[in-house]
Amino acid sequence: MTQDELKQAVAHAALDYVVEGEIVGVGTGSTANFFIDALAAIKDRIRGAVASSEATAARLRSHGIAVFDLNDIDTMPVYVDGADEITAQGAMIKGGGAALTREKIVASVAERFVCIADGSKLVTRLGAFPLPIEVIPMGHAVVARRLAALGGTPRLRMKDGAPLITDNGCMIIDLFGLQIAEPALLEQQINDIVGVVTNGLFARHGANVCLLGTAEGVRTLTF
Ligand code: 5RP
Numbered sequence: 772m773t774q775d776e777l778k779q780a781v782a783h784a785a786l787d788y789v790v791e792g793e794i795v796g797v798g799t800g801s802t803a804n805f806f807i808d809a810l811a812a813i814k815d816r817i818r819g820a821v822a823s824s825e826a827t828a829a830r831l832r833s834h835g836i837a838v839f840d841l842n843d844i845d846t847m848p849v850y851v852d853g854a855d856e857i858t859a860q861g862a863m864i865k866g867g868g869a870a871l872t873r874e875k876i877v878a879s880v881a882e883r884f885v886c887i888a889d890g891s892k893l894v895t896r897l898g899a900f901p902l903p904i905e906v907i908p909m910g911h912a913v914v915a916r917r918l919a920a921l922g923g924t925p926r927l928r929m930k931d932g933a934p935l936i937t938d939n940g941c942m943i944i945d946l947f948g949l950q951i952a953e954p955a956l957l958e959q960q961i962n963d964i965v966g967v968v969t970n971g972l973f974a975r976h977g978a979n980v981c982l983l984g985t986a987e988g989v990r991t992l993t994f
Pocket of ligand 1: 798799800801802803852853854855864865866867868869870871874
């Protein structure tokens with residue numbers, strides 16, 4: 772099976788976690804896009820969705836799925852999203868698509884985080900994937916120096932020759948070369964740096980379920 776077929780398989784499997792008549796939180800990225808396309812088939816059985824990015828909102832709307840403002844929602848049963856890396860304990864690195872802050876906010880409102888990922892995302896230790904950190908633009912160099920002091924190599928994410936700007940008007944620093952032994956501790960340490968909006972470690976509140984696409988079928992990990 773190709774990587775896309777594995778992503779499609781887990782995206783379809785995630786439909787089993789969608790609660791009828793309720794709102795579903797929807798992540799960002801290629802796996803989340805497969806989930807949105809699958810969700811379209813059952814759109815009449817849900818109230819609508821909350822999106823974790825402008826791109827996700829546009830894709831949901833293109834399928835005729837109602838997109839709600841998070842500020843109008845108290846809670847939702849489930850949030851479905853991909854990951855760049857996930858451990859067997861449910862800690863993740865996210866933010867490869869630069870949507871980490873909105874993803875973390877929407878996920879914080881959901882009762883359950885269902886991670887959908889192809890098998891290549893399962894790791895024993897986080898950090899081979901550079902850790903994305905969203906930062907306030909006027910302080911990006913200060914933050915980069917403080918991140919370097921933690922042991923990684925920071926690099927400002929670029930797009931079309933200029934710093935990438937997120938949906939929140941901020942920038943992304945990718946931190947390379949980390950070997951993350953204690954993800955929850957590092958998540959807190961980085962968030963404590965003034966100028967950081969948030970970082971792509973989802974460890975203090977990780978996944979509750981991971982649907983992992985493998986050649987043998989969809990594996991379900993629960994945490
Ligand atoms: C976007 C994310 C994505 O979930 C993550 O990058 C995985 O993406 P993909 O499903 O394309 O592999 O965190 O900010």
